Amino acid sequence: MLKKISQQQPRIIGLDLYRDLPVFSPRFTDEVNIKAYNDLQNLFKLTDNIIGIEKVIEPLVNAPKILKDKNFVAASDIPSDYDNLIRRSYVFPEQNKVGKPAGIPYFGVALGFQYLSVEGWNAKGIQEKNNILKIFNHNKSIILKPTKNFVGIPKNDPYGYHFLINWRKAKQVFRRVSVIDVIKDEVDSQLFDNCIVIIGNVSASTADRHYIALNRWSTLPWIYGLEIPAQVASSIISAALDNRPLINPINIYNEIIILIISLTILISYLIYLSNSLLNIIEIYLKSFICSSVIFIALLIINIFCFRIGVWIPIGIPVVNIYLLCLSFYYYYYWKIKEENFSRLECYVNDLHHSLGNPLNSIKSSQYRTEKELIKIKNKLLDSSLTVNEIEEQLPIILKRNNNIIIQTKKIERYRVRLGLFINYGYLNKTNALVKVNLKSLVTSIIERFIEENNYEYFVQIYKEFDNSIGSVVIDTIAIEIVLDNLLDNAFYAVSPKENTEPGIIQIKVQCKNNLIEFKVKDNGIGIPENLKNEVFKPFVSYRGGQGIGLYLCKRILHLRKGDIWISSSDNGTEFTFRLPITRFRRI
Numbered sequence: 001m002l003k004k005i006s007q008q009q010p011r012i013i014g015l016d017l018y019r020d021l022p023v024f025s026p027r028f029t030d031e032v033n034i035k036a037y038n039d040l041q042n043l044f045k046l047t048d049n050i051i052g053i054e055k056v057i058e059p060l061v062n063a064p065k066i067l068k069d070k071n072f073v074a075a076s077d078i079p080s081d082y083d084n085l086i087r088r089s090y091v092f093p094e095q096n097k098v099g100k101p102a103g104i105p106y107f108g109v110a111l112g113f114q115y116l117s118v119e120g121w122n123a124k125g126i127q128e129k130n131n132i133l134k135i136f137n138h139n140k141s142i143i144l145k146p147t148k149n150f151v152g153i154p155k156n157d158p159y160g161y162h163f164l165i166n167w168r169k170a171k172q173v174f175r176r177v178s179v180i181d182v183i184k185d186e187v188d189s190q191l192f193d194n195c196i197v198i199i200g201n202v203s204a205s206t207a208d209r210h211y212i213a214l215n216r217w218s219t220l221p222w223i224y225g226l227e228i229p230a231q232v233a234s235s236i237i238s239a240a241l242d243n244r245p246l247i248n249p250i251n252i253y254n255e256i257i258i259l260i261i262s263l264t265i266l267i268s269y270l271i272y273l274s275n276s277l278l279n280i281i282e283i284y285l286k287s288f289i290c291s292s293v294i295f296i297a298l299l300i301i302n303i304f305c306f307r308i309g310v311w312i313p314i315g316i317p318v319v320n321i322y323l324l325c326l327s328f329y330y331y332y333y334w335k336i337k338e339e340n341f342s343r344l345e346c347y348v349n350d351l352h353h354s355l356g357n358p359l360n361s362i363k364s365s366q367y368r369t370e371k372e373l374i375k376i377k378n379k380l381l382d383s384s385l386t387v388n389e390i391e392e393q394l395p396i397i398l399k400r401n402n403n404i405i406i407q408t409k410k411i412e413r414y415r416v417r418l419g420l421f422i423n424y425g426y427l428n429k430t431n432a433l434v435k436v437n438l439k440s441l442v443t444s445i446i447e448r449f450i451e452e453n454n455y456e457y458f459v460q461i462y463k464e465f466d467n468s469i470g471s472v473v474i475d476t477i478a479i480e481i482v483l484d485n486l487l488d489n490a491f492y493a494v495s496p497k498e499n500t501e502p503g504i505i506q507i508k509v510q511c512k513n514n515l516i517e518f519k520v521k522d523n524g525i526g527i528p529e530n531l532k533n534e535v536f537k538p539f540v541s542y543r544g545g546q547g548i549g550l551y552l553c554k555r556i557l558h559l560r561k562g563d564i565w566i567s568s569s570d571n572g573t574e575f576t577f578r579l580p581i582t583r584f585r586r587i
Contacts, residue, residue: 001182001199002043002050008192012114013050014107016076016200016226020054020062041066048072051114053107056093074110075103078210078228079162085213088162089232091133091144101125101133101161108232109144111196115233116240135240142239145248164247164311165228166235167214174230176202196233200226245309255313262294262317263324270328280336284329291325433473438516439465441476442509445483459494459503466510474579478556482564485549486520486575493524493573514580521574532568553577 005013019040024033044050044066053076054063063073077093080086094103105113113123113135121137133144144163181187201208208225215221238244250258269290273283298314305312446461487505494503501523508519527535527542534540538551557564557577564577 001179002040002047004182004185005192005197005199006043006047006049008190010192010195010197011049011118012111012196013047014074014111014196014198014229015050015052015067016107016198016229018053018055018061018076019064044070049114051107051110054104056103074105074107076107076229078106078225080210084211086210086228087164087213088147089165089228089235090162092161095161106229106232108229109236111198111229112233112236115196115237121240135236137240140240142236142246143248144236144246147249164249165231166238166244166247166309167212167231168234169214173234174227196230198226198230200224202226245307247306247309247311249311249313255316258298258312258314259317259320262298262321266290266294266321266324270324274332274335280332283332287325287328291321294321434476435471435473436476437471438469438474438509439467441474441479442483442507445480446487446507449484449487459491459505462504462506464506464508464510469509469511469516472516475560478560481556482553482577483518483520485553488549489573489575490520490522490524493522493526495524512578515578517576517578519574519576521572523572526570526573527566527568532566535566536564 002013022033022037024030028036041064044052044064048070050067050072052063052067052073054068054073055061055077056075057077061076062068067073075090075093077090078086079088079090081088089108090106091109092101092103092105095101104110113121116135116137117123119137121135124134124136125132135142135144147163175191177187177191202224209222210225210228211222215223235244235246239246266287270287273287295314295318298312298317302312302314442465443463446463490505491503494501494505496503504523506519506521508517508521510517531540531542535542535550536554538548540551554564557579560579562577562579564575567574567576
């Protein structure tokens with residue numbers, strides 16, 4: 001068979017069989033077996049393009065002595081990773097005492113170089129540059145760099161001079177013919193011309209099968225050992241002649257940089273999300289999307305770099321990204337849970353305080369009304385009550401009764417507001433939209449607010465409306481809550497206790513850039529500079545309150561896809577909030 005193959009003048013013949021000892025066939029006599037063995041030895045002597053194999057890593061298997069004497073022997077040892085898959089190939093399986101490459105090269109590397117040497121390529125080891133092997137000719141070179149930081153390398157592997165194989169993906173990559181067909185001359189007469197021919201055994205009895213990552217999910221996850229040196233030789237030859245790159249992993253420092261950048265991007269976005277007013281489901285969803293986007297970006301970069309011969313391990317960054325995301329879920333869940341209890345507790349305390357005055361006022365009015373009614377009753381019984389006295393007492397009674405009605409309505413509004421606070425702050429619910437005249441709505445909110453609070457000082461209120469707005473479909477309760485809070489802040493700012501000038505409050509409603517814009521401006525005390533960016537956070541107040549009102553305004557407007565901001569100075573404060581026309585369309 002070797003003679004017939006040699007007659008077709010292949011460039012190199014690789015003998016992937018151990019033939020250090022005679023192998024006699026029981027079908028032939030001893031004389032015939034000895035003659036066949038001697039013929040094989042003579043063929044080894046006379047043929048200069050046959051490379052044999054030996055195992056240089058335990059257990060050792062020697063090569064044919066004649067080929068070894070001619071230095072036409074390569075190592076057959078191949079490394080496997082933690083998962084017993086073949087991804088790498090040795091360049092030199094052995095190392096000397098100082099960790100430098102030693103001994104003979106791997107079989108596939110030798111075949112690839114011998115094929116190229118016919119075309120004038122040379123090889124040179126450059127030990128001072130990390131033990132690289134340079135294969136070059138007069139106008140090009142390829143570098144076989146040792147892979148030292150590949151995650152799959154077992155820690156106890158003492159053989160560090162290996163590289164990643166650039167596997168070809170086709171199921172039947174190389175042409176395969178049987179020995180019988182060659183012996184019977186049933187193959188093309190030029191099939192082996194100028195090629196690499198590797199002779200080996202693919203019978204099931206040899207168990208020479210190896211699993212590779214490329215075929216992990218295929219129906220045939222293994223390949224014959226004969227194909228591994230062919231893949232290695234093909235990787236080297238294609239890199240030299242076809243510009244098909246060898247695969248070189250990035251160094252450990254670049255891996256750390258990629259990990260740091262990925263985690264920094266995710267952490268920055270998670271911090272942004274944690275400071276936003278999104279609900280917990282939206283935050284979870286967006287953080288998962290961000291993690292997935294980073295993973296996809298790393299995958300795309302990895303694929304692109306792989307095509308130019310650079311392998312970027314993304315397993316560790318991806319695992320850390322999703323672990324960080326899961327940790328954030330856990331942390332944020334308990335943070336929100338704790339904050340919700342704190343907010344609810346503060347709001348209940350504020351509600352308790354806020355309801356105290358109306359209840360005391362009701363009790364006082366009720367007590368005094370009862371006393372006046374008893375006095376009138378006694379005078380009626382004595383027939384001593386005059387018309388003038390009735391006229392004097394009746395307005396007082398009516399005023400106190402009216403105060404009871406107002407304070408009762410106020411309590412009812414606090415009850416409604418508690419439900420709204422829970423809906424907006426915790427359940428993320430919005431109210432139904434109602435068609436109303438915006439000018440009438442705002443006017444009624446202002447009048448009702450003044451009536452209920454019964455301020456003891458005079459404030460000038462100026463209202464300006466964009467008459468083109470007309471009737472709109474709007475969340476009236478949301479607008480009422482927002483305006484209530486802004487008016488309450490404005491009245492506090494212009495109160496005589498805080499401001500020496502006559503109080504002025506301006507309310508302006510206009511349509512601007514497809515948005516409905518509300519402005520509430522006062523000439524009172526401004527907001528401290530250090531609180532301008534904090535007043536919309538829960539429990540931050542510049543007036544000694546619980547700091548819930550502006551947070552609730554921000555939350556409500558966010559749920560309606562709107563926004564609110566503030567401008568303040570020593571001359572007063574202006575709150576502006578907008579709502580999109582898509583939500584509040586003009587009729």
